[in-house]
Amino acid sequence: MKISLLSNIPKRIPPLLNIPAAIAGGYSKDKVVVVLGATGTGKSRLAIDLATAFSAEVVNSDKIQLYRGLDIATNKVTDDERRGVPHHLLGIADPDSDFSASSFRAVAAASVKSILKRSRLPIIAGGSNSFVEALLDDSDFRSRYDCCFLWVDVAMPVLHSFVQDRVDKMVERGMVEEIRDFYRPNGDYSKGIRRAIGVPELHDFFDLESNSDEETKARILAEAIDLVKMNTSRLAFRQLEKIHRLRRIRGWRMHRLDATEVFMKRGGAEEAAAAWERAVAGPGAAVVSRFLYEMDSPAVAVTAMRRRVTAAAAAVMAHY
The missing domain is CATH 3.40.50.300 (P-loop containing nucleotide triphosphate hydrolases)
Structure with a gap:
Protein backbone atom coordinates (compact mmCIF):
# COMPACT_ATOMS: atom_id res chain seq x y z
CA MET A 1 0.00 0.00 0.00
CA PRO A 157 -6.22 -13.65 -3.53
CA VAL A 158 -6.47 -9.87 -3.88
CA LEU A 159 -3.42 -9.29 -1.67
CA HIS A 160 -1.36 -11.83 -3.58
CA SER A 161 -2.10 -9.99 -6.83
CA PHE A 162 -1.10 -6.69 -5.25
CA VAL A 163 2.14 -8.19 -3.91
CA GLN A 164 3.10 -9.36 -7.40
CA ASP A 165 2.59 -5.86 -8.79
CA ARG A 166 4.40 -4.27 -5.87
CA VAL A 167 7.53 -6.38 -6.41
CA ASP A 168 7.57 -5.35 -10.08
CA LYS A 169 7.40 -1.68 -9.03
CA MET A 170 10.19 -2.22 -6.50
CA VAL A 171 12.35 -3.66 -9.29
CA GLU A 172 11.58 -0.60 -11.43
CA ARG A 173 12.66 1.64 -8.55
CA GLY A 174 16.06 -0.04 -8.34
CA MET A 175 15.63 -2.94 -5.92
CA VAL A 176 18.10 -5.22 -7.72
CA GLU A 177 20.91 -2.68 -7.69
CA GLU A 178 20.13 -1.82 -4.06
CA ILE A 179 20.43 -5.47 -3.06
CA ARG A 180 23.62 -5.87 -5.07
CA ASP A 181 25.42 -3.73 -2.48
CA PHE A 182 24.59 -6.38 0.14
CA TYR A 183 25.71 -9.35 -1.95
CA ARG A 184 28.53 -11.42 -0.54
CA PRO A 185 29.78 -14.63 -2.26
CA ASN A 186 29.58 -16.46 1.07
CA GLY A 187 26.82 -14.35 2.57
CA ASP A 188 25.10 -15.37 5.80
CA TYR A 189 21.34 -15.04 5.30
CA SER A 190 20.41 -16.15 8.80
CA LYS A 191 20.83 -12.80 10.56
CA GLY A 192 20.74 -9.07 10.06
CA ILE A 193 19.28 -7.30 7.07
CA ARG A 194 20.35 -10.11 4.73
CA ARG A 195 17.32 -12.03 5.97
CA ALA A 196 15.19 -9.57 3.99
CA ILE A 197 13.19 -11.10 1.18
CA GLY A 198 15.08 -10.39 -2.01
CA VAL A 199 18.62 -10.74 -0.70
CA PRO A 200 18.95 -14.55 -0.65
CA GLU A 201 16.68 -14.90 -3.68
CA LEU A 202 19.04 -12.80 -5.83
CA HIS A 203 22.23 -14.50 -4.62
CA ASP A 204 22.47 -16.94 -7.53
CA PHE A 205 21.92 -14.15 -10.05
CA PHE A 206 24.81 -12.11 -8.64
CA ASP A 207 26.93 -15.26 -8.42
CA LEU A 208 26.45 -16.21 -12.06
CA GLU A 209 25.90 -12.96 -13.95
CA SER A 210 29.56 -12.25 -14.69
CA ASN A 211 29.96 -15.62 -16.44
CA SER A 212 26.59 -15.73 -18.22
CA ASP A 213 25.32 -14.43 -21.53
CA GLU A 214 22.50 -11.89 -21.66
CA GLU A 215 19.78 -14.48 -22.25
CA THR A 216 20.91 -16.60 -19.33
CA LYS A 217 21.19 -13.55 -17.05
CA ALA A 218 17.67 -12.45 -17.99
CA ARG A 219 16.30 -15.91 -17.25
CA ILE A 220 18.04 -16.20 -13.86
CA LEU A 221 16.92 -12.72 -12.87
CA ALA A 222 13.31 -13.44 -13.84
CA GLU A 223 13.39 -16.65 -11.80
CA ALA A 224 14.79 -14.75 -8.81
CA ILE A 225 12.10 -12.07 -9.02
CA ASP A 226 9.41 -14.75 -9.26
CA LEU A 227 10.88 -16.29 -6.11
CA VAL A 228 10.75 -12.91 -4.36
CA LYS A 229 7.05 -12.68 -5.25
CA MET A 230 6.34 -16.20 -4.05
CA ASN A 231 8.18 -15.75 -0.75
CA THR A 232 6.47 -12.41 -0.13
CA SER A 233 3.08 -14.07 -0.61
CA ARG A 234 4.12 -16.86 1.73
CA LEU A 235 5.17 -14.27 4.31
CA ALA A 236 1.77 -12.59 4.06
CA PHE A 237 0.05 -15.92 4.64
CA ARG A 238 2.23 -16.72 7.67
CA GLN A 239 1.57 -13.28 9.13
CA LEU A 240 -2.17 -13.76 8.73
CA GLU A 241 -1.98 -17.15 10.43
CA LYS A 242 -0.08 -15.54 13.32
CA ILE A 243 -2.76 -12.87 13.72
CA HIS A 244 -5.43 -15.56 13.91
CA ARG A 245 -3.38 -17.39 16.56
CA LEU A 246 -2.98 -14.18 18.59
CA ARG A 247 -6.75 -13.71 18.51
CA ARG A 248 -7.55 -17.31 19.33
CA ILE A 249 -4.83 -18.25 21.83
CA ARG A 250 -3.75 -14.93 23.29
Missing part, protein backbone atom coordinates in the same frame (compact mmCIF):
# COMPACT_ATOMS: atom_id res chain seq x y z
CA LYS A 2 2.83 2.39 0.67
CA ILE A 3 3.97 2.29 -2.93
CA SER A 4 0.76 3.06 -4.81
CA LEU A 5 -1.66 4.66 -2.40
CA LEU A 6 0.15 6.72 0.21
CA SER A 7 1.09 9.29 -2.41
CA ASN A 8 -2.60 10.12 -2.78
CA ILE A 9 -3.01 11.23 0.83
CA PRO A 10 -2.96 14.96 1.64
CA LYS A 11 -0.06 16.39 3.58
CA ARG A 12 -0.15 16.40 7.37
CA ILE A 13 -3.23 17.98 8.95
CA PRO A 14 -3.36 19.59 12.41
CA PRO A 15 -4.01 17.16 15.30
CA LEU A 16 -7.44 17.10 16.84
CA LEU A 17 -6.28 16.72 20.39
CA ASN A 18 -3.05 16.90 22.34
CA ILE A 19 -3.59 16.69 26.09
CA PRO A 20 -2.24 14.25 28.68
CA ALA A 21 -4.23 11.07 29.29
CA ALA A 22 -4.60 12.00 32.96
CA ILE A 23 -6.51 15.14 32.01
CA ALA A 24 -8.49 13.45 29.27
CA GLY A 25 -10.02 10.82 31.46
CA GLY A 26 -8.02 9.97 34.56
CA TYR A 27 -7.21 6.47 33.35
CA SER A 28 -4.98 4.33 35.52
CA LYS A 29 -3.10 3.09 32.46
CA ASP A 30 -1.69 4.96 29.50
CA LYS A 31 -3.05 4.15 26.07
CA VAL A 32 -1.21 2.50 23.18
CA VAL A 33 -2.57 1.68 19.73
CA VAL A 34 -1.24 -1.36 17.83
CA VAL A 35 -1.76 -1.71 14.06
CA LEU A 36 -1.36 -5.23 12.70
CA GLY A 37 -1.75 -6.83 9.29
CA ALA A 38 0.00 -8.89 6.65
CA THR A 39 2.67 -7.31 4.47
CA GLY A 40 1.28 -4.82 1.97
CA THR A 41 -2.12 -4.33 3.57
CA GLY A 42 -1.66 -0.66 4.47
CA LYS A 43 -0.55 -0.72 8.12
CA SER A 44 1.78 2.26 7.70
CA ARG A 45 -0.87 4.27 5.88
CA LEU A 46 -3.41 3.71 8.64
CA ALA A 47 -0.87 4.46 11.37
CA ILE A 48 -0.01 7.77 9.70
CA ASP A 49 -3.67 8.64 9.16
CA LEU A 50 -4.36 8.04 12.85
CA ALA A 51 -1.24 9.93 13.91
CA THR A 52 -2.35 13.05 12.07
CA ALA A 53 -5.79 12.87 13.71
CA PHE A 54 -4.78 12.02 17.28
CA SER A 55 -1.43 13.77 17.71
CA ALA A 56 0.54 10.54 17.73
CA GLU A 57 3.94 9.10 16.85
CA VAL A 58 4.65 5.77 15.19
CA VAL A 59 6.88 3.02 16.58
CA ASN A 60 8.04 0.62 13.85
CA SER A 61 7.70 -3.06 14.73
CA ASP A 62 8.92 -4.55 11.44
CA LYS A 63 12.02 -6.58 12.31
CA ILE A 64 13.72 -5.98 8.95
CA GLN A 65 12.92 -2.27 8.70
CA LEU A 66 14.75 -1.83 11.99
CA TYR A 67 18.02 -2.20 10.05
CA ARG A 68 19.75 0.52 8.07
CA GLY A 69 19.67 0.07 4.32
CA LEU A 70 17.54 -1.65 1.67
CA ASP A 71 14.84 1.01 1.84
CA ILE A 72 13.27 -0.20 -1.41
CA ALA A 73 13.52 -3.93 -0.74
CA THR A 74 12.12 -3.58 2.78
CA ASN A 75 9.50 -1.07 1.61
CA LYS A 76 10.30 1.52 4.27
CA VAL A 77 7.86 4.41 4.44
CA THR A 78 9.43 7.45 2.80
CA ASP A 79 9.80 10.93 4.27
CA ASP A 80 7.01 12.25 2.06
CA GLU A 81 4.71 9.38 3.02
CA ARG A 82 5.25 10.08 6.73
CA ARG A 83 3.61 13.51 6.33
CA GLY A 84 5.59 14.95 9.20
CA VAL A 85 4.65 12.19 11.64
CA PRO A 86 7.64 11.18 13.81
CA HIS A 87 8.67 7.54 13.30
CA HIS A 88 10.77 5.57 15.77
CA LEU A 89 12.94 2.48 15.23
CA LEU A 90 13.29 2.82 11.46
CA GLY A 91 16.80 2.06 10.24
CA ILE A 92 18.40 2.17 13.68
CA ALA A 93 20.35 -1.12 13.68
CA ASP A 94 23.60 -2.09 12.01
CA PRO A 95 22.80 -4.24 8.94
CA ASP A 96 25.11 -7.03 10.13
CA SER A 97 23.82 -7.16 13.71
CA ASP A 98 21.28 -9.62 15.04
CA PHE A 99 18.44 -7.54 16.46
CA SER A 100 16.45 -9.90 18.69
CA ALA A 101 12.90 -9.76 19.99
CA SER A 102 14.23 -8.95 23.46
CA SER A 103 16.25 -6.06 22.03
CA PHE A 104 13.13 -4.77 20.32
CA ARG A 105 11.14 -5.07 23.54
CA ALA A 106 13.63 -2.85 25.34
CA VAL A 107 13.91 -0.10 22.72
CA ALA A 108 10.21 -0.14 21.85
CA ALA A 109 9.23 0.21 25.51
CA ALA A 110 11.61 3.16 25.82
CA SER A 111 10.11 4.78 22.71
CA VAL A 112 6.56 4.35 24.01
CA LYS A 113 7.54 5.89 27.33
CA SER A 114 9.23 8.83 25.59
CA ILE A 115 6.20 9.49 23.36
CA LEU A 116 3.82 9.48 26.32
CA LYS A 117 6.04 11.91 28.21
CA ARG A 118 5.38 14.37 25.39
CA SER A 119 1.61 13.84 25.88
CA ARG A 120 1.31 12.10 22.53
CA LEU A 121 -0.21 8.78 21.54
CA PRO A 122 2.14 5.86 20.68
CA ILE A 123 1.08 3.83 17.64
CA ILE A 124 2.98 0.57 17.16
CA ALA A 125 2.82 -0.58 13.54
CA GLY A 126 4.59 -3.29 11.57
CA GLY A 127 4.35 -6.80 10.22
CA SER A 128 6.54 -8.63 12.74
CA ASN A 129 3.86 -9.98 15.02
CA SER A 130 6.42 -11.96 17.02
CA PHE A 131 8.10 -8.71 18.03
CA VAL A 132 4.79 -7.16 19.07
CA GLU A 133 3.97 -10.32 21.00
CA ALA A 134 7.33 -10.15 22.81
CA LEU A 135 6.63 -6.56 23.82
CA LEU A 136 3.12 -7.24 25.06
CA ASP A 137 4.18 -10.39 26.87
CA ASP A 138 6.32 -8.28 29.17
CA SER A 139 4.56 -8.06 32.53
CA ASP A 140 5.74 -4.51 33.16
CA PHE A 141 4.37 -3.37 29.79
CA ARG A 142 1.01 -5.02 30.45
CA SER A 143 0.77 -3.42 33.87
CA ARG A 144 1.44 0.08 32.50
CA TYR A 145 -0.53 0.22 29.26
CA ASP A 146 -3.94 -0.50 27.77
CA CYS A 147 -3.71 -1.53 24.12
CA CYS A 148 -6.14 -1.11 21.24
CA PHE A 149 -5.56 -3.52 18.34
CA LEU A 150 -6.45 -2.59 14.77
CA TRP A 151 -6.09 -5.30 12.13
CA VAL A 152 -5.95 -4.22 8.49
CA ASP A 153 -7.06 -7.23 6.47
CA VAL A 154 -7.22 -7.92 2.74
CA ALA A 155 -8.63 -11.03 1.05
CA MET A 156 -5.63 -13.23 0.24
CA GLY A 251 -7.25 -13.52 23.30
CA TRP A 252 -6.23 -10.22 21.70
CA ARG A 253 -9.40 -8.31 20.86
CA MET A 254 -8.70 -7.05 17.36
CA HIS A 255 -10.82 -4.62 15.41
CA ARG A 256 -10.76 -5.95 11.86
CA LEU A 257 -10.74 -3.35 9.08
CA ASP A 258 -11.37 -4.92 5.67
CA ALA A 259 -9.34 -3.09 3.02
CA THR A 260 -10.14 -5.52 0.19
CA GLU A 261 -12.33 -2.97 -1.62
CA VAL A 262 -9.45 -0.48 -1.63
CA PHE A 263 -7.13 -2.90 -3.40
CA MET A 264 -9.77 -3.85 -5.93
CA LYS A 265 -10.08 -0.16 -6.86
CA ARG A 266 -6.38 0.65 -6.88
CA GLY A 267 -6.46 1.43 -10.59
CA GLY A 268 -8.41 4.59 -9.81
CA ALA A 269 -6.73 6.88 -7.27
CA GLU A 270 -9.85 8.82 -6.27
CA GLU A 271 -12.01 5.71 -5.92
CA ALA A 272 -9.32 3.94 -3.93
CA ALA A 273 -8.87 6.94 -1.62
CA ALA A 274 -12.64 7.15 -1.01
CA ALA A 275 -12.80 3.40 -0.32
CA TRP A 276 -9.88 3.70 2.11
CA GLU A 277 -11.61 6.44 4.06
CA ARG A 278 -14.92 4.56 4.08
CA ALA A 279 -13.62 1.09 4.96
CA VAL A 280 -10.40 1.66 6.90
CA ALA A 281 -9.42 5.18 7.99
CA GLY A 282 -12.89 6.30 9.14
CA PRO A 283 -13.77 3.14 11.10
CA GLY A 284 -10.23 2.97 12.49
CA ALA A 285 -10.44 6.53 13.81
CA ALA A 286 -13.81 5.77 15.39
CA VAL A 287 -12.35 2.74 17.19
CA VAL A 288 -9.39 4.72 18.49
CA SER A 289 -11.66 7.57 19.57
CA ARG A 290 -13.81 5.20 21.63
CA PHE A 291 -10.65 3.66 23.07
CA LEU A 292 -9.23 7.02 24.09
CA TYR A 293 -12.32 8.99 25.01
CA GLU A 294 -15.22 6.51 25.07
CA MET A 295 -16.79 8.49 22.27
CA ASP A 296 -17.91 7.63 18.72
CA SER A 297 -15.79 10.14 16.82
CA PRO A 298 -12.75 12.37 17.38
CA ALA A 299 -14.88 15.52 16.91
CA VAL A 300 -17.37 14.39 19.55
CA ALA A 301 -14.47 13.44 21.79
CA VAL A 302 -12.94 16.89 21.58
CA THR A 303 -16.26 18.55 22.45
CA ALA A 304 -16.78 16.30 25.44
CA MET A 305 -13.24 16.72 26.66
CA ARG A 306 -13.60 20.50 26.63
CA ARG A 307 -16.55 20.20 29.02
CA ARG A 308 -14.54 18.17 31.53
CA VAL A 309 -11.12 19.75 31.66
CA THR A 310 -10.14 22.54 33.98
CA ALA A 311 -10.44 26.17 32.95
CA ALA A 312 -6.72 26.37 32.26
CA ALA A 313 -6.74 23.24 30.11
CA ALA A 314 -9.83 24.48 28.31
CA ALA A 315 -7.98 27.66 27.35
CA VAL A 316 -5.23 25.52 25.83
CA MET A 317 -7.78 23.35 24.07
CA ALA A 318 -9.36 26.39 22.42
CA HIS A 319 -6.28 26.58 20.23
CA TYR A 320 -7.21 23.37 18.41
Whole structure:
Protein backbone atom coordinates (compact mmCIF):
# COMPACT_ATOMS: atom_id res chain seq x y z
CA MET A 1 0.00 0.00 0.00
CA LYS A 2 2.83 2.39 0.67
CA ILE A 3 3.97 2.29 -2.93
CA SER A 4 0.76 3.06 -4.81
CA LEU A 5 -1.66 4.66 -2.40
CA LEU A 6 0.15 6.72 0.21
CA SER A 7 1.09 9.29 -2.41
CA ASN A 8 -2.60 10.12 -2.78
CA ILE A 9 -3.01 11.23 0.83
CA PRO A 10 -2.96 14.96 1.64
CA LYS A 11 -0.06 16.39 3.58
CA ARG A 12 -0.15 16.40 7.37
CA ILE A 13 -3.23 17.98 8.95
CA PRO A 14 -3.36 19.59 12.41
CA PRO A 15 -4.01 17.16 15.30
CA LEU A 16 -7.44 17.10 16.84
CA LEU A 17 -6.28 16.72 20.39
CA ASN A 18 -3.05 16.90 22.34
CA ILE A 19 -3.59 16.69 26.09
CA PRO A 20 -2.24 14.25 28.68
CA ALA A 21 -4.23 11.07 29.29
CA ALA A 22 -4.60 12.00 32.96
CA ILE A 23 -6.51 15.14 32.01
CA ALA A 24 -8.49 13.45 29.27
CA GLY A 25 -10.02 10.82 31.46
CA GLY A 26 -8.02 9.97 34.56
CA TYR A 27 -7.21 6.47 33.35
CA SER A 28 -4.98 4.33 35.52
CA LYS A 29 -3.10 3.09 32.46
CA ASP A 30 -1.69 4.96 29.50
CA LYS A 31 -3.05 4.15 26.07
CA VAL A 32 -1.21 2.50 23.18
CA VAL A 33 -2.57 1.68 19.73
CA VAL A 34 -1.24 -1.36 17.83
CA VAL A 35 -1.76 -1.71 14.06
CA LEU A 36 -1.36 -5.23 12.70
CA GLY A 37 -1.75 -6.83 9.29
CA ALA A 38 0.00 -8.89 6.65
CA THR A 39 2.67 -7.31 4.47
CA GLY A 40 1.28 -4.82 1.97
CA THR A 41 -2.12 -4.33 3.57
CA GLY A 42 -1.66 -0.66 4.47
CA LYS A 43 -0.55 -0.72 8.12
CA SER A 44 1.78 2.26 7.70
CA ARG A 45 -0.87 4.27 5.88
CA LEU A 46 -3.41 3.71 8.64
CA ALA A 47 -0.87 4.46 11.37
CA ILE A 48 -0.01 7.77 9.70
CA ASP A 49 -3.67 8.64 9.16
CA LEU A 50 -4.36 8.04 12.85
CA ALA A 51 -1.24 9.93 13.91
CA THR A 52 -2.35 13.05 12.07
CA ALA A 53 -5.79 12.87 13.71
CA PHE A 54 -4.78 12.02 17.28
CA SER A 55 -1.43 13.77 17.71
CA ALA A 56 0.54 10.54 17.73
CA GLU A 57 3.94 9.10 16.85
CA VAL A 58 4.65 5.77 15.19
CA VAL A 59 6.88 3.02 16.58
CA ASN A 60 8.04 0.62 13.85
CA SER A 61 7.70 -3.06 14.73
CA ASP A 62 8.92 -4.55 11.44
CA LYS A 63 12.02 -6.58 12.31
CA ILE A 64 13.72 -5.98 8.95
CA GLN A 65 12.92 -2.27 8.70
CA LEU A 66 14.75 -1.83 11.99
CA TYR A 67 18.02 -2.20 10.05
CA ARG A 68 19.75 0.52 8.07
CA GLY A 69 19.67 0.07 4.32
CA LEU A 70 17.54 -1.65 1.67
CA ASP A 71 14.84 1.01 1.84
CA ILE A 72 13.27 -0.20 -1.41
CA ALA A 73 13.52 -3.93 -0.74
CA THR A 74 12.12 -3.58 2.78
CA ASN A 75 9.50 -1.07 1.61
CA LYS A 76 10.30 1.52 4.27
CA VAL A 77 7.86 4.41 4.44
CA THR A 78 9.43 7.45 2.80
CA ASP A 79 9.80 10.93 4.27
CA ASP A 80 7.01 12.25 2.06
CA GLU A 81 4.71 9.38 3.02
CA ARG A 82 5.25 10.08 6.73
CA ARG A 83 3.61 13.51 6.33
CA GLY A 84 5.59 14.95 9.20
CA VAL A 85 4.65 12.19 11.64
CA PRO A 86 7.64 11.18 13.81
CA HIS A 87 8.67 7.54 13.30
CA HIS A 88 10.77 5.57 15.77
CA LEU A 89 12.94 2.48 15.23
CA LEU A 90 13.29 2.82 11.46
CA GLY A 91 16.80 2.06 10.24
CA ILE A 92 18.40 2.17 13.68
CA ALA A 93 20.35 -1.12 13.68
CA ASP A 94 23.60 -2.09 12.01
CA PRO A 95 22.80 -4.24 8.94
CA ASP A 96 25.11 -7.03 10.13
CA SER A 97 23.82 -7.16 13.71
CA ASP A 98 21.28 -9.62 15.04
CA PHE A 99 18.44 -7.54 16.46
CA SER A 100 16.45 -9.90 18.69
CA ALA A 101 12.90 -9.76 19.99
CA SER A 102 14.23 -8.95 23.46
CA SER A 103 16.25 -6.06 22.03
CA PHE A 104 13.13 -4.77 20.32
CA ARG A 105 11.14 -5.07 23.54
CA ALA A 106 13.63 -2.85 25.34
CA VAL A 107 13.91 -0.10 22.72
CA ALA A 108 10.21 -0.14 21.85
CA ALA A 109 9.23 0.21 25.51
CA ALA A 110 11.61 3.16 25.82
CA SER A 111 10.11 4.78 22.71
CA VAL A 112 6.56 4.35 24.01
CA LYS A 113 7.54 5.89 27.33
CA SER A 114 9.23 8.83 25.59
CA ILE A 115 6.20 9.49 23.36
CA LEU A 116 3.82 9.48 26.32
CA LYS A 117 6.04 11.91 28.21
CA ARG A 118 5.38 14.37 25.39
CA SER A 119 1.61 13.84 25.88
CA ARG A 120 1.31 12.10 22.53
CA LEU A 121 -0.21 8.78 21.54
CA PRO A 122 2.14 5.86 20.68
CA ILE A 123 1.08 3.83 17.64
CA ILE A 124 2.98 0.57 17.16
CA ALA A 125 2.82 -0.58 13.54
CA GLY A 126 4.59 -3.29 11.57
CA GLY A 127 4.35 -6.80 10.22
CA SER A 128 6.54 -8.63 12.74
CA ASN A 129 3.86 -9.98 15.02
CA SER A 130 6.42 -11.96 17.02
CA PHE A 131 8.10 -8.71 18.03
CA VAL A 132 4.79 -7.16 19.07
CA GLU A 133 3.97 -10.32 21.00
CA ALA A 134 7.33 -10.15 22.81
CA LEU A 135 6.63 -6.56 23.82
CA LEU A 136 3.12 -7.24 25.06
CA ASP A 137 4.18 -10.39 26.87
CA ASP A 138 6.32 -8.28 29.17
CA SER A 139 4.56 -8.06 32.53
CA ASP A 140 5.74 -4.51 33.16
CA PHE A 141 4.37 -3.37 29.79
CA ARG A 142 1.01 -5.02 30.45
CA SER A 143 0.77 -3.42 33.87
CA ARG A 144 1.44 0.08 32.50
CA TYR A 145 -0.53 0.22 29.26
CA ASP A 146 -3.94 -0.50 27.77
CA CYS A 147 -3.71 -1.53 24.12
CA CYS A 148 -6.14 -1.11 21.24
CA PHE A 149 -5.56 -3.52 18.34
CA LEU A 150 -6.45 -2.59 14.77
CA TRP A 151 -6.09 -5.30 12.13
CA VAL A 152 -5.95 -4.22 8.49
CA ASP A 153 -7.06 -7.23 6.47
CA VAL A 154 -7.22 -7.92 2.74
CA ALA A 155 -8.63 -11.03 1.05
CA MET A 156 -5.63 -13.23 0.24
CA PRO A 157 -6.22 -13.65 -3.53
CA VAL A 158 -6.47 -9.87 -3.88
CA LEU A 159 -3.42 -9.29 -1.67
CA HIS A 160 -1.36 -11.83 -3.58
CA SER A 161 -2.10 -9.99 -6.83
CA PHE A 162 -1.10 -6.69 -5.25
CA VAL A 163 2.14 -8.19 -3.91
CA GLN A 164 3.10 -9.36 -7.40
CA ASP A 165 2.59 -5.86 -8.79
CA ARG A 166 4.40 -4.27 -5.87
CA VAL A 167 7.53 -6.38 -6.41
CA ASP A 168 7.57 -5.35 -10.08
CA LYS A 169 7.40 -1.68 -9.03
CA MET A 170 10.19 -2.22 -6.50
CA VAL A 171 12.35 -3.66 -9.29
CA GLU A 172 11.58 -0.60 -11.43
CA ARG A 173 12.66 1.64 -8.55
CA GLY A 174 16.06 -0.04 -8.34
CA MET A 175 15.63 -2.94 -5.92
CA VAL A 176 18.10 -5.22 -7.72
CA GLU A 177 20.91 -2.68 -7.69
CA GLU A 178 20.13 -1.82 -4.06
CA ILE A 179 20.43 -5.47 -3.06
CA ARG A 180 23.62 -5.87 -5.07
CA ASP A 181 25.42 -3.73 -2.48
CA PHE A 182 24.59 -6.38 0.14
CA TYR A 183 25.71 -9.35 -1.95
CA ARG A 184 28.53 -11.42 -0.54
CA PRO A 185 29.78 -14.63 -2.26
CA ASN A 186 29.58 -16.46 1.07
CA GLY A 187 26.82 -14.35 2.57
CA ASP A 188 25.10 -15.37 5.80
CA TYR A 189 21.34 -15.04 5.30
CA SER A 190 20.41 -16.15 8.80
CA LYS A 191 20.83 -12.80 10.56
CA GLY A 192 20.74 -9.07 10.06
CA ILE A 193 19.28 -7.30 7.07
CA ARG A 194 20.35 -10.11 4.73
CA ARG A 195 17.32 -12.03 5.97
CA ALA A 196 15.19 -9.57 3.99
CA ILE A 197 13.19 -11.10 1.18
CA GLY A 198 15.08 -10.39 -2.01
CA VAL A 199 18.62 -10.74 -0.70
CA PRO A 200 18.95 -14.55 -0.65
CA GLU A 201 16.68 -14.90 -3.68
CA LEU A 202 19.04 -12.80 -5.83
CA HIS A 203 22.23 -14.50 -4.62
CA ASP A 204 22.47 -16.94 -7.53
CA PHE A 205 21.92 -14.15 -10.05
CA PHE A 206 24.81 -12.11 -8.64
CA ASP A 207 26.93 -15.26 -8.42
CA LEU A 208 26.45 -16.21 -12.06
CA GLU A 209 25.90 -12.96 -13.95
CA SER A 210 29.56 -12.25 -14.69
CA ASN A 211 29.96 -15.62 -16.44
CA SER A 212 26.59 -15.73 -18.22
CA ASP A 213 25.32 -14.43 -21.53
CA GLU A 214 22.50 -11.89 -21.66
CA GLU A 215 19.78 -14.48 -22.25
CA THR A 216 20.91 -16.60 -19.33
CA LYS A 217 21.19 -13.55 -17.05
CA ALA A 218 17.67 -12.45 -17.99
CA ARG A 219 16.30 -15.91 -17.25
CA ILE A 220 18.04 -16.20 -13.86
CA LEU A 221 16.92 -12.72 -12.87
CA ALA A 222 13.31 -13.44 -13.84
CA GLU A 223 13.39 -16.65 -11.80
CA ALA A 224 14.79 -14.75 -8.81
CA ILE A 225 12.10 -12.07 -9.02
CA ASP A 226 9.41 -14.75 -9.26
CA LEU A 227 10.88 -16.29 -6.11
CA VAL A 228 10.75 -12.91 -4.36
CA LYS A 229 7.05 -12.68 -5.25
CA MET A 230 6.34 -16.20 -4.05
CA ASN A 231 8.18 -15.75 -0.75
CA THR A 232 6.47 -12.41 -0.13
CA SER A 233 3.08 -14.07 -0.61
CA ARG A 234 4.12 -16.86 1.73
CA LEU A 235 5.17 -14.27 4.31
CA ALA A 236 1.77 -12.59 4.06
CA PHE A 237 0.05 -15.92 4.64
CA ARG A 238 2.23 -16.72 7.67
CA GLN A 239 1.57 -13.28 9.13
CA LEU A 240 -2.17 -13.76 8.73
CA GLU A 241 -1.98 -17.15 10.43
CA LYS A 242 -0.08 -15.54 13.32
CA ILE A 243 -2.76 -12.87 13.72
CA HIS A 244 -5.43 -15.56 13.91
CA ARG A 245 -3.38 -17.39 16.56
CA LEU A 246 -2.98 -14.18 18.59
CA ARG A 247 -6.75 -13.71 18.51
CA ARG A 248 -7.55 -17.31 19.33
CA ILE A 249 -4.83 -18.25 21.83
CA ARG A 250 -3.75 -14.93 23.29
CA GLY A 251 -7.25 -13.52 23.30
CA TRP A 252 -6.23 -10.22 21.70
CA ARG A 253 -9.40 -8.31 20.86
CA MET A 254 -8.70 -7.05 17.36
CA HIS A 255 -10.82 -4.62 15.41
CA ARG A 256 -10.76 -5.95 11.86
CA LEU A 257 -10.74 -3.35 9.08
CA ASP A 258 -11.37 -4.92 5.67
CA ALA A 259 -9.34 -3.09 3.02
CA THR A 260 -10.14 -5.52 0.19
CA GLU A 261 -12.33 -2.97 -1.62
CA VAL A 262 -9.45 -0.48 -1.63
CA PHE A 263 -7.13 -2.90 -3.40
CA MET A 264 -9.77 -3.85 -5.93
CA LYS A 265 -10.08 -0.16 -6.86
CA ARG A 266 -6.38 0.65 -6.88
CA GLY A 267 -6.46 1.43 -10.59
CA GLY A 268 -8.41 4.59 -9.81
CA ALA A 269 -6.73 6.88 -7.27
CA GLU A 270 -9.85 8.82 -6.27
CA GLU A 271 -12.01 5.71 -5.92
CA ALA A 272 -9.32 3.94 -3.93
CA ALA A 273 -8.87 6.94 -1.62
CA ALA A 274 -12.64 7.15 -1.01
CA ALA A 275 -12.80 3.40 -0.32
CA TRP A 276 -9.88 3.70 2.11
CA GLU A 277 -11.61 6.44 4.06
CA ARG A 278 -14.92 4.56 4.08
CA ALA A 279 -13.62 1.09 4.96
CA VAL A 280 -10.40 1.66 6.90
CA ALA A 281 -9.42 5.18 7.99
CA GLY A 282 -12.89 6.30 9.14
CA PRO A 283 -13.77 3.14 11.10
CA GLY A 284 -10.23 2.97 12.49
CA ALA A 285 -10.44 6.53 13.81
CA ALA A 286 -13.81 5.77 15.39
CA VAL A 287 -12.35 2.74 17.19
CA VAL A 288 -9.39 4.72 18.49
CA SER A 289 -11.66 7.57 19.57
CA ARG A 290 -13.81 5.20 21.63
CA PHE A 291 -10.65 3.66 23.07
CA LEU A 292 -9.23 7.02 24.09
CA TYR A 293 -12.32 8.99 25.01
CA GLU A 294 -15.22 6.51 25.07
CA MET A 295 -16.79 8.49 22.27
CA ASP A 296 -17.91 7.63 18.72
CA SER A 297 -15.79 10.14 16.82
CA PRO A 298 -12.75 12.37 17.38
CA ALA A 299 -14.88 15.52 16.91
CA VAL A 300 -17.37 14.39 19.55
CA ALA A 301 -14.47 13.44 21.79
CA VAL A 302 -12.94 16.89 21.58
CA THR A 303 -16.26 18.55 22.45
CA ALA A 304 -16.78 16.30 25.44
CA MET A 305 -13.24 16.72 26.66
CA ARG A 306 -13.60 20.50 26.63
CA ARG A 307 -16.55 20.20 29.02
CA ARG A 308 -14.54 18.17 31.53
CA VAL A 309 -11.12 19.75 31.66
CA THR A 310 -10.14 22.54 33.98
CA ALA A 311 -10.44 26.17 32.95
CA ALA A 312 -6.72 26.37 32.26
CA ALA A 313 -6.74 23.24 30.11
CA ALA A 314 -9.83 24.48 28.31
CA ALA A 315 -7.98 27.66 27.35
CA VAL A 316 -5.23 25.52 25.83
CA MET A 317 -7.78 23.35 24.07
CA ALA A 318 -9.36 26.39 22.42
CA HIS A 319 -6.28 26.58 20.23
CA TYR A 320 -7.21 23.37 18.41
